[in-house]
Amino acid sequence: xxxxxxxxxxxxxxxxxxxxxxxxxxxxxxxxxxxxxxxxxxxxxxxxxxxxxxxxxxxxxxxxxxxxxxxxxxxxxxxxxxxxxxxxxxxxxxxxxxxxxxxxxxxxxxxxxxxxxxxxxxxxxxxxxxxxxxxxxxxxxxxxxxxxxxxxxxxxxxxxxxxxxxxxxxxxxxxxxxxxxxxxxxxxxxxxxxxxxxxxxxxxxxxxxxxxxxxx
Numbered sequence: 001x002x003x004x005x006x007x008x009x010x011x012x013x014x015x016x017x018x019x020x021x022x023x024x025x026x027x028x029x030x031x032x033x034x035x036x037x038x039x040x041x042x043x044x045x046x047x048x049x050x051x052x053x054x055x056x057x058x059x060x061x062x063x064x065x066x067x068x069x070x071x072x073x074x075x076x077x078x079x080x081x082x083x084x085x086x087x088x089x090x091x092x093x094x095x096x097x098x099x100x101x102x103x104x105x106x107x108x109x110x111x112x113x114x115x116x117x118x119x120x121x122x123x124x125x126x127x128x129x130x131x132x133x134x135x136x137x138x139x140x141x142x143x144x145x146x147x148x149x150x151x152x153x154x155x156x157x158x159x160x161x162x163x164x165x166x167x168x169x170x171x172x173x174x175x176x177x178x179x180x181x182x183x184x185x186x187x188x189x190x191x192x193x194x195x196x197x198x199x200x201x202x203x204x205x206x207x208x209x210x211x212x213x214x215x216x
Contacts, residue, residue, distance in 0.1 A: 038176030
């Protein structure tokens, strides 16, 4: 009987606590940033800590220690297609972005484990790419942001801004022509004889990009 009463009381306390649950602002709000480059989608998920009159670099974010590159769950990037980063092929998929800041340069790491809260549980053998980049002075920014900048038709740069620093974490390239040509071939194979716009669009793309002019 005592066990039943204890279970009932525990259940009641749980219901009361849930009924008073509140949706309140987070100190580091979540962000979900999406950008298409060519025909490839890039998605960045991270939390945005604020400066709040604190010393950031070398203090709140220590030098020579691995950082989740944000707050809360480790920051992640998702590529819908294979990309090249510094000439190295990185398969389509989602990766955590870890960094090791120093006053002179940053080590940037893409890692397969995307379920880490912070850096606990990180394993170097799960890295897919590691590179070194230089931070740059930048205008003051209270909230950290990570976006795709310096875009071209087939490339972009993932850049972190926070406090008075900007860091180009990595530049990626996508094979837009290969995917476009695959889409063209599929559309032509499925097109009816009177769907002339399919052929026109394919020809214009080939001419504008100076590729497969014989087919165009």
